[in-house]
Amino acid sequence: MATVKCSIPKGTRDFLPIEMARRNYIFDTIRSVFRTFAFEPIETPSLENLSTLMGKYGEEGDKLLFKVLNSGDFMEGVDFQQDYHKVAPRICDRGLRYDLTVPFARFVVQHRDQITFPFRRYQLQPVWRADRPQKGRYREFYQCDADMIGSTSLLNELELVQMIDMVFSRLGINVVVKINNRKVLAGIADMIGAPDKLVDITVAIDKLDKIGLDNVRAELAERGLTSSQIRALDPVFSLSGTAEEKIAALEAMFANVEVGRKGAEELKELFGYITAAGVKCEVELDLTLARGLNYYTGAIFEVKAKDVQIGSICGGGRYDNLTGIFGMPDVSGVGISFGADRIYDVLTELDAFPADLAQAAQVLFINFGPAEQAACVKAAARLRAEGIATLVYPEAAKMKKQMEYANRKQVPFVAFIGETELKDGTVTLKNMIDGNQTTMTIDELIAVLG
Amino acid sequence: MATVKCSIPKGTRDFLPIEMARRNYIFDTIRSVFRTFAFEPIETPSLENLSTLMGKYGEEGDKLLFKVLNSGDFMEGVDFQQDYHKVAPRICDRGLRYDLTVPFARFVVQHRDQITFPFRRYQLQPVWRADRPQKGRYREFYQCDADMIGSTSLLNELELVQMIDMVFSRLGINVVVKINNRKVLAGIADMIGAPDKLVDITVAIDKLDKIGLDNVRAELAERGLTSSQIRALDPVFSLSGTAEEKIAALEAMFANVEVGRKGAEELKELFGYITAAGVKCEVELDLTLARGLNYYTGAIFEVKAKDVQIGSICGGGRYDNLTGIFGMPDVSGVGISFGADRIYDVLTELDAFPADLAQAAQVLFINFGPAEQAACVKAAARLRAEGIATLVYPEAAKMKKQMEYANRKQVPFVAFIGETELKDGTVTLKNMIDGNQTTMTIDELIAVLG
Numbered sequence: 040m041a042t043v044k045c046s047i048p049k050g051t052r053d054f055l056p057i058e059m060a061r062r063n064y065i066f067d068t069i070r071s072v073f074r075t076f077a078f079e080p081i082e083t084p085s086l087e088n089l090s091t092l093m094g095k096y097g098e099e100g101d102k103l104l105f106k107v108l109n110s111g112d113f114m115e116g117v118d119f120q121q122d123y124h125k126v127a128p129r130i131c132d133r134g135l136r137y138d139l140t141v142p143f144a145r146f147v148v149q150h151r152d153q154i155t156f157p158f159r160r161y162q163l164q165p166v167w168r169a170d171r172p173q174k175g176r177y178r179e180f181y182q183c184d185a186d187m188i189g190s191t192s193l194l195n196e197l198e199l200v201q202m203i204d205m206v207f208s209r210l211g212i213n214v215v216v217k218i219n220n221r222k223v224l225a226g227i228a229d230m231i232g233a234p235d236k237l238v239d240i241t242v243a244i245d246k247l248d249k250i251g252l253d254n255v256r257a258e259l260a261e262r263g264l265t266s267s268q269i270r271a272l273d274p275v276f277s278l279s280g281t282a283e284e285k286i287a288a289l290e291a292m293f294a295n296v297e298v299g300r301k302g303a304e305e306l307k308e309l310f311g312y313i314t315a316a317g318v319k320c321e322v323e324l325d326l327t328l329a330r331g332l333n334y335y336t337g338a339i340f341e342v343k344a345k346d347v348q349i350g351s352i353c354g355g356g357r358y359d360n361l362t363g364i365f366g367m368p369d370v371s372g373v374g375i376s377f378g379a380d381r382i383y384d385v386l387t388e389l390d391a392f393p394a395d396l397a398q399a400a401q402v403l404f405i406n407f408g409p410a411e412q413a414a415c416v417k418a419a420a421r422l423r424a425e426g427i428a429t430l431v432y433p434e435a436a437k438m439k440k441q442m443e444y445a446n447r448k449q450v451p452f453v454a455f456i457g458e459t460e461l462k463d464g465t466v467t468l469k470n471m472i473d474g475n476q477t478t479m480t481i482d483e484l485i486a487v488l489g
Numbered sequence: 490m491a492t493v494k495c496s497i498p499k500g501t502r503d504f505l506p507i508e509m510a511r512r513n514y515i516f517d518t519i520r521s522v523f524r525t526f527a528f529e530p531i532e533t534p535s536l537e538n539l540s541t542l543m544g545k546y547g548e549e550g551d552k553l554l555f556k557v558l559n560s561g562d563f564m565e566g567v568d569f570q571q572d573y574h575k576v577a578p579r580i581c582d583r584g585l586r587y588d589l590t591v592p593f594a595r596f597v598v599q600h601r602d603q604i605t606f607p608f609r610r611y612q613l614q615p616v617w618r619a620d621r622p623q624k625g626r627y628r629e630f631y632q633c634d635a636d637m638i639g640s641t642s643l644l645n646e647l648e649l650v651q652m653i654d655m656v657f658s659r660l661g662i663n664v665v666v667k668i669n670n671r672k673v674l675a676g677i678a679d680m681i682g683a684p685d686k687l688v689d690i691t692v693a694i695d696k697l698d699k700i701g702l703d704n705v706r707a708e709l710a711e712r713g714l715t716s717s718q719i720r721a722l723d724p725v726f727s728l729s730g731t732a733e734e735k736i737a738a739l740e741a742m743f744a745n746v747e748v749g750r751k752g753a754e755e756l757k758e759l760f761g762y763i764t765a766a767g768v769k770c771e772v773e774l775d776l777t778l779a780r781g782l783n784y785y786t787g788a789i790f791e792v793k794a795k796d797v798q799i800g801s802i803c804g805g806g807r808y809d810n811l812t813g814i815f816g817m818p819d820v821s822g823v824g825i826s827f828g829a830d831r832i833y834d835v836l837t838e839l840d841a842f843p844a845d846l847a848q849a850a851q852v853l854f855i856n857f858g859p860a861e862q863a864a865c866v867k868a869a870a871r872l873r874a875e876g877i878a879t880l881v882y883p884e885a886a887k888m889k890k891q892m893e894y895a896n897r898k899q900v901p902f903v904a905f906i907g908e909t910e911l912k913d914g915t916v917t918l919k920n921m922i923d924g925n926q927t928t929m930t931i932d933e934l935i936a937v938l939g
Binding site: 045046047048051052053054055056059060063071074075076077078079080081082083084085086087088091102105106107108110130131133135145146148149150153154155157159160165167169178179187190192194195197198201205312315316317365366399400412413416417420423424426427428429430431433434444447448 | 510541862
């Protein structure tokens, strides 16, 4: 076989052990919180029928789906004068998972008879997008989603906020959870007599922080709002104070706007729960938060790291009809998704990963030759039976080489069974950090390392 | 959006929570043993360049690779009069991972400067094959591989056997580990003067159990061996007794066959290690074991369940030049791969999964209304902070409905905070198995469930 150049596709990554250890630290923390809140794991296949995926992520999404070639004689009857996007469906009918939400909706509908509702599921799996690769944007990346489906209770929203609080407190990241409600945004559009301009209004409001009020007003005018409609938005821009004060203002503002009033009520109930439950992280009612308007219908969430300049590290919201596209209407759900790659970047910048993640082995037995090796193998078997990660150097190599190996592998302890130890049935343990050496029995060794 | 039919591609699977719990039990057991032997995790991308994958798995493998369509105008300059297999490479240059071994070899070569050898890596990731789906054969399935690379010591082989022993002993599966050596098979072919017939000989010998000696001889004749060559194989067929006895016979047989003698020596050393180390499961020298001859060069392993009729549930071997195809010759390695799907089937047939795997929550708080709910939320927060998986029923639904939910979810304890408990600051805990009820403080509740 000819030698081939070693590379991987653009936008994909290999993960070395140290990166895996750090990623697993994040995944394990998230997973453990999901389990504490009694979420159950599911997995869906990487390959879905294109009919399941197409049209669910907008026109741009359809283009960014990775499509997998059919096996066999797919070309029969295909008119190749047509362009790529028309031909593609003829030569492939499977695509790679694009997110975890649409497959979850498909899963719920397909397995409705095997599921007890309300159903809480979590899912940690890779997704693929044929996006242009760039810094921090990959073509294959993991999503970590938790959704509760089959209950409209706002206790669910509270628990998502509690989970966010617990995950980031355990990871040592200071965060602010921003909350808004889709019904409040709809209420604002209704209030100024522009229900059809909901998207334009939210896109413009979303930029308030960046471009300032005057520019937002200019953009709203460009987007076809009349000057009286823009003036009618003034109370929205001038909202300030605590969540309770903002909600009180919204209630007054929406006296005659039903959907808005409902949104304000939901926010009031949720913030009441949050205060009573003693959520530790900062939680803010942010009326400029718009995110993923296409399927969200109630609460929306976004989490920002307070000490690192980066996009949102977690987000989600309530959707009232996600399963409807698969023929099962009126099943409300709410969920969040943690952005593992950005959380990785935040922990790196904060230097907040635990220091001992790199340790693959707790102890390395130095190999002095056949007889000593046999004693090491026996001692190692006893340590491993106790769950202690143990290495025996596989050859009687030069001492220097074996010690260098221990250093490179960052093994905290090295164990010697030489002539004396062999005779006495002992082992000499060297602490690689302070250099101290102690001779002991194997039982004592297990007690020290266990 | 139109309603679409809910299905997944042929040969793929959804995993429900109970299946996930059982699969994770298997994966966690394997992963924990890998870690105890100081193997480090890596991951490689699901998408590899086709140049990395093509030609590594034989002609059949090339056909079974899932190929991913290029984005963009891939059809320019393509002659569509050619057949599928010639066109495919023009319209796609990425494929889905087919196994974990070739990507690992690519990984080792690509990251050689970041790796300390000997390097022990484990990898648990899905692979994809466009195989015809059938019972027990899927188009997407997980592989669980551990390999040590950069050391020729047979201690590595011993440790793989110890790992197999530990994994199956923890899972409660009685196994026999069958061991052979590729050099012994080469020695046999050399000995009878048919080194070019190695594959034919091993394929025929492999059938000894099933078709009997006479039929094996007939097949060898069909495959072009002379009758004197077939007679010369008699000593191989008549080998019996313990591993030590078989090895002694091989040593005699290979007095003048160098490669065979080397194989017998390796087996002698390895079986010596296995005996000294006190491996608990049955280990057998099986000269009819042939498996994956293409890249194995030394020891080969296969594990069979003793109490269930099924193919091998683990296998592996030593390869001396796997990285050579990527331009890094002479790096010897040895590895094993656990077959999670078959292990799942064995545990199902033995009814050997732990009984409590299905429990998502340890306790469900019954919801009696706003005031009681607030107390439940507070108590649940305390339990969750202690890592106790806890549910609060999200609405004050009818008692019967909430209890039914607890039953369906197999929650072992239900907690009530009613009027009395609310007043007293207590909780009444009902054991769902024996029906016993006890009233206690939240501190006591944590002690009971923690």
